[in-house]
Amino acid sequence: MPNFTGKLDLSPTRLGDAVYDRIAAAIVDGSFAPGERIRDLDIAESLGVSRMPVREALQRLEREGLIEMSASRFTRVTEITPEMVTASIEFARYQTGVAARMAVERMDDAARRRSLELLEDLRTALAAGDRDRARESYFACFLFLVDQTENPVFRSVTMDARFALERNIRSGSFAIAVDDAVSALFDELRDAIESADALRAEQSILELFDATTSRD
Known part of the structure; x- marks a missing residue:
């Protein structure tokens, strides 16, 4: 998991976008590797936010094909085929x-x-x-x-x-x-x-x- 630096202190609307941008950027640059599992609690603690905006960001990334989720099993970065x-x-x-x-x-x-x-x-x-x-x-x-x-x-x-x-x-x-x-x-x-x-x-x-x- 990447070591996010700097807590996010934004309005609720901008906070969700900022969390999404941070996670997405980490996937793009390989800090989150293909196949790597992601825990929303770890990201929330690292960014100094609640788990809700992290979960929303992960759901958005799932729709875009960067994250795959299996209920109660795993959340991980998709492989590149x-x-x-x-x-x-x-x-x-x-x-x-x-x-x-x-x-x-x-x-x-x-x-x-x-x-x-x-x-x-x-x-x-x-x-x-x-x-x-x-x-x-x-x-x-x-x-x-x-x-x-x-x-x-x-x-x-x-x-x-x-x-x-x-x-x-x-x-x-x-x-x-x-x-x-x-x-x-x-x-x-x-x-x-x-x-x-x-x-x-x-x-x-x-x-x-x-x-x-x-x-x-």
């Missing part, structure tokens, strides 16, 4: 494409510049062969696009899935090199963002996923 990795990459591929399609039409100039900066960070990480940085850069870019959709329903659904995506995609691979074909796709996406061409941005995202991700 190859099928789960493939499904997560597929979900991320389409969600990122849709996010780009909506966001590109609605961005102001400052947001457009920021999206291009994040895209260049991803390109650089891939070119350097740094998979961890590439994943981090991808999620920074993805979540920025989600926010720029200005669609609260899309944003809520996607954010509910973000921890499962991060954990599962961490087990997959991003390409370690940017060849001429991939470089051309990045250029195409940059042009689409700059010209507010939503359909072209979406298609470029789909093709970039196909070119830079692996299920191995």
Whole structure:
């Protein structure tokens, strides 16, 4: 079990979200390992909260596929299967494409510049062969696009899935090199963002996923 530092002293509504965020982050970074059993009392004591917000957070994580529960038997972190990795990459591929399609039409100039900066960070990480940085850069870019959709329903659904995506995609691979074909796709996406061409941005995202991700 991770050693949580710092007690949580928040309003009841924010407390539940904070507990959820702490546990989810520990699962994503591996502090809670796949298959590891979790005791709500231990987490509650570590965070200085009652067991209720911990139980609510665990139930929420169960719905998202990060936790599995068996009444009166166990609560544990789910194992990561190859099928789960493939499904997560597929979900991320389409969600990122849709996010780009909506966001590109609605961005102001400052947001457009920021999206291009994040895209260049991803390109650089891939070119350097740094998979961890590439994943981090991808999620920074993805979540920025989600926010720029200005669609609260899309944003809520996607954010509910973000921890499962991060954990599962961490087990997959991003390409370690940017060849001429991939470089051309990045250029195409940059042009689409700059010209507010939503359909072209979406298609470029789909093709970039196909070119830079692996299920191995």
